[in-house]
Structure formats: structure tokens, C-alpha cells
């Protein structure tokens with residue numbers, strides 16, 4: 312498909328799915344004006360998917376590794392039940408004011424527990440068994456995150472990993488310095504062999520892997 316047709320299809324999709332709502336539109340605009348790398352946030356389509364997964368799976372305990380703006384956090388909070396508890400971890404403390412500003416614009420904040428710090432240190436301290444985990448932090452460390460959370464996910468729980476096609480770079484032979492591509496490739500290869508789970512890669516946006524723990 313040509314670039315124009317890809318863009319036209321994307322616009323078509325966005326005009327035929329649920330709206331993201333005014334708050335998330337405002338957050339998205341604010342991120343594009345005031346933050347570095349605004350493309351990191353999940354965005355309209357993936358956000359509605361995360362919302363839909365929460366409606367379907369009905370998770371009570373959710374973990375997100377990599378908050379950034381809290382765009383995806385808010386989408387999951389919207390889709391989850393009133394008594395759900397969402398733990399989201401962000402290592403960059405410069406994002407805290409932005410995140411808190413948007414959490415305080417909505418009652419959804421009552422479901423959200425923001426942890427500022429390194430996921431590798433914080434995860435072992437959260438005393439919960441999760442129904443759903445969204446891995447979306449440093450691409451170099453996906454295997455470490457996965458190993459760290461695995462025993463903290465209930466059998467039948469859903470793990471979602473973002474950026475698993477890494478803009479198509481999974482097909483490349485990366486330079487030794489390209490630790491992100493190497494990290495994602497190693498994660499995908501490891502997962503392909505992991506018989507404790509069922510998995511599917513959705514070619515949505517940058518690749519979204521759904522992992523169901525047997």
C-alpha cells in the first residue's frame with residue numbers, strides 16, 4: 312500500500328471506531344507541544360484497543376510498565392471495572408507533573424496508583440497478582456520485565472507487549488550498538504519458545520503482542 316493509502320486507511324479506521332474523548336485529545340495535543348517523543352503515547356487506535364481488552368478481560372489488578380503521559384493508563388482505567396486497581400510505573404520523574412495534571416482531571420484517578428521509579432525495583436514491592444500487564448518501557452529490557460512479572464500474573468491472565476515489530480527492524484541484522492532492536496528480537500525469540508503461554512502478534516501500529524498465560 313502506498314503511504315497515502317496507508318494514511319487514508321488509518322483515517323478511515325479512526326473515523327469508524329469510538330472517539331477517544333476530549334480529555335485524551337487534549338492530553339495528546341499537550342504532549343505534542345510540550346514533551347519529547349510524543350509518538351511514544353499509545354494514541355487513538357491502540358488506546359481504544361486497550362480499553363476494549365479491559366472490557367473483555369475485566370481485570371481487577373492491572374500493571375503498566377512505562378506510563379509516559381498516562382494516555383494508555385487512562386484508556387485502561389476507562390475500560391476496567393469501578394473496583395479495578397491499576398499500577399503504573401514511570402522512571403522519568405520529569406513526567407510526574409504532566410501525568411498528575413491529567414490524572415486529576417478525571418475521577419478515573421481513583422483507580423490509578425502511580426509509581427515513580429525503576430520498574431525493576433518497584434515491581435517486586437507491589438504485593439499483587441495481576442490479571443493484566445502492559446509492558447511498554449525500555450525495549451532493551453523486555454525479557455527482564457517479562458521474567459519479573461511472570462509469577463505475578465495469574466494463570467489465564469493477559470500480558471500485552473508493545474512495539475514488538477519495532478518499526479520493522481525485527482527483520483534487520485542490527486549493529487551491536489542497537490540494543491533496542493536486539494532487545495525486541497531476543498524477546499520475540501524467547502516468547503516463541505515459551506510453552507507456558509499462547510501468543511499472537513498483532514501488526515497494529517508498531518506491533519502489539521498478546522500473551523495469554525496458560
Ligand SMILES: C[S@@+](CC[C@H](N)C(=O)[O-])C[C@H]1O[C@@H](n2cnc3c(N)ncnc32)[C@H](O)[C@@H]1O
Nearest residue numbers: 351352353377379383401402429430447448449
Ligand atoms: C513508550 S513510553 C510508554 C507509553 C505509554 N505506555 C502509552 O502507551 O501511552 C515508555 C516509557 O517507559 C519509561 N521507562 C523506561 N524505562 C523504564 C523503567 N525501567 N521503569 C519504568 N519506566 C520506564 C520511559 O521513561 C517512557 O516514559
